[in-house]
Amino acid sequence: MAKPLSMDKPECFIDTESGGKLYVKESALQILQKIEQPVVVVAVVGLYRTGKSYLMNRLAGKQTGFALGSTIESKTKGIWMWCVPHPTKAGTTLVLLDTEGLGDVDKGDSKHDSNIFCLAVLLSSTLVYNSRGTIDNRAVEELQYVTELTECIKVKSSNNEADDSGEFVKFFPSFIWAVRDFTLERKIYGNDATEDEYLEFALKLKVGTSKKVMEYNLPRECIQNYFPSRKCFTFPFPTAPENVSRLEKLDSADISSDFLEVTENFCKYAFEKSEVKKLKDGIIVSGRVLGHLAKNYVDTISSGVVPCLENAVIAMAKIENEAAVKDGLEIYQSGMEKLKDTFPLELKNVSSEHQHLSSTATQTFMKRSFRDNDGGYLKTLEEKINKLFDEYLRQNEEASKRQCEDLLSVLSGPMTEKLKQGFYAKPGGYDLFCKDLEDIVKNYNSQANKEVKAEEVLEEFLKQKSVDSKAILHADKKLTEKEKKIKGEIEKINKLFDEYLRQNEEASKRQCEDLLSVLSGPMTEKLKQGFYAKPGGYDLFCKDLEDIVKNYNSQANKEVKVLPILLNIIVI
Ligand SMILES: Nc1nc2c(ncn2[C@@H]2O[C@H](COP(=O)(O)OP(=O)(O)OP(=O)(O)O)[C@@H](O)[C@H]2O)c(=O)[nH]1
Ligand SMILES: [Mg+2]
Structure with a gap:
């Protein structure tokens, strides 16, 4: 809910430039700008020095606030405002508008008065018309500004010529007539009358069509037409005449109890019956909108154009x-x-x-x-x-x-390092690279918080790595082929070597057999001739055999020196 804003004293809202033009004070706009709550706007208008400011202070629940005049000169200039939390309607702000007194002849500018009256009507949700004495013809005529409202305000921008005064009622404030220093008895044809009856009696139209009757009827008709909701309060004289000029300083004991009672009833009524300010189509006005509205109307009036309710709503809406x-x-x-x-x-x-x-x-x-x-x-x-x-x-x-x-x-930091150091530049390097890459992808996929671009970034990374991958695969293939070639060569050499070894063994065997055949030749001959077939022959045979073995063992070159030669070849 929007916070209420309370001003501790009133501020000037609409002032007059030295040239006489009205303008909205920036400081007031800034205050209103902060008020988001709907506003109930009570404005007071009426002749100068009739106790308007005093009455507004009472509505604010304060003894002082709006400045009161103590001389016969008019006091309030322009329009002043006082925003306070509404005393009975929570969530709304009560905006009190105290206006410059009308009809000050010294001022000699009735257009100015009419503008002030017009602005009070346009900006308020309740208009208090303040007068002194009785509601006689003079008092009604003093409200001449009502008759000028059709010239001062337009409802629609399009129907320039048409009289749209009938539409006014939809946007106009409710009306309270506050009659001050009312000293007469309220009697109509000798009968006691209520305040409202008294007002309605005063507004009664005369029958006839003469100029005089028309002049008499016009303001009454206007009041009746524009302000269908009307209320009247008749205030008695507030205090002894000598105290009147310092009314705001008096204790309530020194103020007439009748006056206090009417004042209290007036305030109660104003709080209870005054509605939130609304624009056309029932649009509720906040403090902020009230500021815009005032600026729009004042600027329009100051530029010499008639303010238009419809245009104001359009401007507000924008x-x-x-x-x-x-x-x-x-x-x-x-x-x-x-x-x-x-x-x-x-x-x-x-x-x-x-x-x-x-x-x-x-x-x-x-x-x-x-x-x-x-x-x-x-x-x-x-x-x-x-x-x-x-x-x-x-x-x-x-x-x-x-x-x-x-x-x-x-x-991929470690992989980058390995690439730099040529770690994968070896046979099987490609498999190692693939394994490392697989690990990176696995690890990457297991990490959280990558979100929307995870796939795309990985794809890009793999694309980059595929360049490395191809290079490694190519190198790996070459290296592996070379290795296979070398392996084949070695196998061939080994086979050759084995063959040579076998041949060497065979040659050695042959050589030994040949040697033994040569060495055992005499023994063979002796056996053939039966040389050992005699007593002691066995010993002779053993002796010969022993000699053969000794001889055989003493012989060098029984084995061929192939191995060292082969080894030499392999090394080469
Ligand atoms: N006789 C009488 N005097 C009052 C009443 N209320 C206020 N005053 C006195 O009338 C003088 C003018 O009162 P304001 O409240 O300043 O009157 P005003 O209508 O605001 O005057 P302007 O701002 O000059 O138009 C002050 O001295 C008040 O004390 C009242 O009900 N009756
Ligand atoms: Mg005043």
């Missing part, structure tokens, strides 16, 4: 709808900025927060906007939100990309 778009956008943006701190996020998380904030932004917009009949401003808000959303999505992607790239850079 200001408020633009501000509503801004409000909605701010809500969305501040929420998304918070979310941005947690990027990268999954797309669905960004989208759901976007949706939530969009609908909050729309609600915020709706609260402030009015008359966005074709939904143009809401569309603008949506377009701006979508534009921002696209940008946030891009930033989320970027954050994800950065995170994924950083992660891959860390995970």
Whole structure:
């Protein structure tokens, strides 16, 4: 709920430049700008020095506030305002408007008076007309400004010539006539009358069509037509004549109890019956809108143009709808900025927060906007939100990309180092590289928080690595072929070597057999001739055999020196 704002004293709201032009005070606008609550606006108008400011102070519940005049000169200039929390309607602000006294002949500017009256009518939800004495013809005629309202205010901009005074009633404030220093008895044809009966009696039209009757009837007709809701309070003389000039300083004991009673009833009525200020189509006016409204009307009047209710609503709608778009956008943006701190996020998380904030932004917009009949401003808000959303999505992607790239850079650090050192430049290097790459991918996939760009970044990384991979595979193939060739050569040599060894063994065997055959030749001959077939022959045979073995063993070159030669060949 919007916070109430309370001013501790009134401020000048609408002032007059030295050239006589009215203008809205910036300081007052700034105060109103802060009031988001609906406002109940009670304005007082009437002849100068009739106790208007005093009455407004009573409405504010204060003894002093709006400055009271102590001389016969008019005191209040322009329009002053006092915003206080509404005493009985929680959630609304009571705006009291005290206006410059009308009819000061010294001023000699009736147009100025009429403008002040007009602004009071345009800005208030309850208009208090303050007069002194009785409601006689003079008092009604003093309210001549009512008859000028049709010339001072237009309802629609289009029907320039048409009389749209009938429409006024829809936008005009309710009306209270406060009669001060009422000393007469309230009697109608000798009968006691209530205050309201007294007022209605005073406003009664005369029958006839003479100029005099018409002149008599005109202000009464205007009051009746424009202000269908009317109320009257007749205030007795407040205190002893000598005390009147210092009324605001008096204790309540020194003020007439009748006066206090009427004042209290007046205040009670004003609080209870005064409604929140509304524009055409029932649009509720906040303090902020009241500020815009005042500025619009005052600027229009000052530029010499007749203020138009319809145009004011259009202008208000433009200001408020633009501000509503801004409000909605701010809500969305501040929420998304918070979310941005947690990027990268999954797309669905960004989208759901976007949706939530969009609908909050729309609600915020709706609260402030009015008359966005074709939904143009809401569309603008949506377009701006979508534009921002696209940008946030891009930033989320970027954050994800950065995170994924950083992660891959860390995970592939050792591989990069190995590549630099040519670790994979060996037979089987390709398999090792593939294994390392597989580990990196596995590790990468197991890591959380990569989000939207995870796949894309990995794909890019693998694309880059495929260049390394191809190079390694190529080198690996070459190296492996060379190795296979060498292996084949070695196998061939080994086979050759084995063959030579076999041949060597065979040659050695042959050589030994030949040697033994030569060495055992005599023994063979002796055996043939039966040389050992005699006593002691066995010993002779053993002796010969022993000699053969000795001889055989003493012989060198029994084995061929192939091995060292072969080994030499292999080494070469
Ligand atoms: N006789 C009489 N005097 C009053 C009454 N209320 C206030 N006054 C006195 O009348 C003088 C003018 O009162 P204001 O409240 O300043 O009157 P005003 O209508 O605001 O005067 P302007 O701002 O000059 O138009 C002051 O001295 C008040 O004390 C009242 O009901 N009767
Ligand atoms: Mg005053």
